Amino acid sequence: MRRPSIRWGSGLLLVVLLAVAVIGVAVGGGRATDRAYELEQRLRCPVCKSVSIADSPSDTAQAMRQVVRDQIAAGRTDDQIIDHFRARYGGWVLLDPPMSGSTLALWIVSLVVVASGTTWFVLRWTRRPEPREPSTEDREMVAAALEEIRMRDPIEEQP
Amino acid sequence: MSTVLPAAGWSGAMLGLAASIVLALLGFRAQRNPGRVRHARLRVTAWCMFGGGVLSMSALVGALLTDNFAMSYVAEVHSRSTPLFFTITSAWASLGGSLVLWTLVLAGYTAVVARQVRSVEDRLGTGALGVMGVVGTFFFGLVTTVANPFTIMANPPADGPGANPLLRDHIMVAFHPPMLYLGFVGFTVPFAFAMSALLLRRGGVDWLRRSRRAGLVAWSFLTGGLVLGAWWSYEVLGWGGYWAWDPVENAALIPWLVATAFLHSAVVQVKRGMLQSWNFVLVLATFALTILGTFLTRSSVVVSVHSFSQSAVGPALLGFFVLVLGGGFTLFALRGERMASQSRPERLASREGVFLVNNLLLTVFAFVVLTGTVYPVLVEAVTGAQVSVGRPFFDRMAVPLSLGLLLAMGIGPFTPYRHATLGVMWTRLRVPLLTASSAAAAMVLAGVRDPGVVLVMFLVTGSVAATVRQLVVTVPQPRPAAVWRLLRSQRAYWGGQLAHLGVAVVALAIVSSSAFAQRATVTLDRGASAEFAGYSLTFEKTERHELSDRTSTDAHIVLRQGDRVVRVAEPRLNAFAGRPQAVGQPSVWPGAAQDVYVALGALEDDRVVLNLYRYPLMSWLWAGGALVAAGGFWAVSGRPRRKTEEAAAEVVARA
16 A cells, blocks of 8 residues: 555645646736738639648648738728638638538537537436346346357456 | 450349349348258359459450450540550449449459358348348449440441550559549448348447448548549649549548548447447448449439430449438338437437547538539539539638537547546546647747647647557556567557547648748749749750650659759640640659649749648658558458457367
């Protein structure tokens, strides 16, 4: 048996270390944000299609990046810049589907799946199965299972 | 020009088709009534199927090598100037050929399954062969009809355009597609055993063990295929990334996620006799998703709904997908209930509880990626509007789910079954927790304040430390020989831990290469220099090389550290004969600590535009991926215990 002082000691050390990490992150937190780069990542390159204008080496993407920078320099907001591109290229250009219009359903479906999965999971664990008397069927099943265990081969996979 | 090879290829595919039909009939009949079918006939049929696949593939490669433009596929993807290596790999560079590869791999797996069916009394095995026959009928059917690459051209062209430039540029084209296909097609085998078990109304551990082994093989190949694919696109596409959440990539990721869930929940069924119905669902879903993925990528429906009906392959694959989904789940609905496991997990705080969390996260992950991938297609089909779902959406969903998975990975393998008390968990996780929080605190003190990086560092170190602790605690003596013996004797567990180690490495590489990436775009006149990531880059000259099938122009960019030349990067532009667009090829300087990636934005004789990237720890992504695949193979590498037991039983019986 370990002495309690070691247990308390390591618990305390853990708390201190975690506090250092959490406070450090909280104080100096966040990446330096590059507004232009973040906006560029949300716009789809019309030429190569599979990547954003931030990643695309095409001339069109380069021109679009310049437009983004010009508009930032002109003091326009993120929404205004995104709307500018949407007006010119259509909803297709937005890689980040907005929570409205024709992409609203995407968000609803995704969030509903996450929520219902979690709910199902929680319900399943909080509902205690009520104990009941084993039926004859159950007894037969147990007998069959015991038989099967005797016959079957243990599968690999352990602890 | 000779028509022998096209004829031979087509005959091979027809042989495969005939053998598949016969195998389906024989397999199901043998399952219903083992006495009616002789074992040798099943086996011969499976080998005929394999022979058909080999014959059609050989004819295809032979025709490519002999410039036989009378074969439609050769005229479509080959050109006389293509070098030998890329001539061979162009056998799967386009739709028809890739389906031939699919049938070959499928027939190969069928032959392996047939070898393991040792007598007709193995009704689970004969039924599985029947299912493989049905799937084989579909794919050989595609090759012989709508996707036939062996059509004889009435007026053969003198030369062809050659394959897509991106597919004749890099050695990876020889490894990534076959590896991916070995994974994708491999999921037919678990599906076949699951369907066979449902038809037999026989649950239990037999179908599961065989599905799990086959699933592990396929999963390991698919892991390798995914990593090689990411690596390839990083080396070739030149946008500086490796994963774009492109539909083609997602199509391979979705079945991988569901198969990963299956590999984990299979353990719960083996160990605790739970989740049998759920395992059926996962196996059926994995196979259906491979077909859906093939449909999405092969019918070009993701480019536009309107290109869907350009070839009949798309509708055929969609029909088969509906058939698999409808047939599989109808059978499951009819039979699954009675095979549902009776026992339920007792509490969440147990190994099986963490396994369930893992399954929930993985299936939600798969579902979200699937929704994001097919959503634009559905919207376009219904309303005609074009929308995009890209990286921002997927990242927002994937990051929290992945963090949850990393956490489960760090805790699960060290949690006891049935009931984990706080005391036990504290004993087992104290050292890992201390290690993890020391690592996180050290990162913070070293000046790294990015929450994502610190959190991933914490989870990853914790999980690695827990694995090491487990090894130290379990091994009987602290000697290398004893460790080796332990790793060999408990392959499933330690294979899993090796894969987890790989996941940890991958997570670290992903987060550090994205959080600490540096990017710059510079324009250099000849002789001019620029500073990037501690190097000075000088544009010295351009060189033009005439090769047999292309003109390659490279820029010599000299990287200096101080006055010392450390690297000459040669990003290039390849102009292929008969292709209007020149294709850029970046220059990657890989290293253990960082990659320096130089891609051409524009290239003139005296001026060059360069896109420069620096990615810390990037190479570890490929190494980690290799570890994950190796873990899967290690888990399945031991001989199935059944054989040794049967042998022992035989010895006992003889004595």
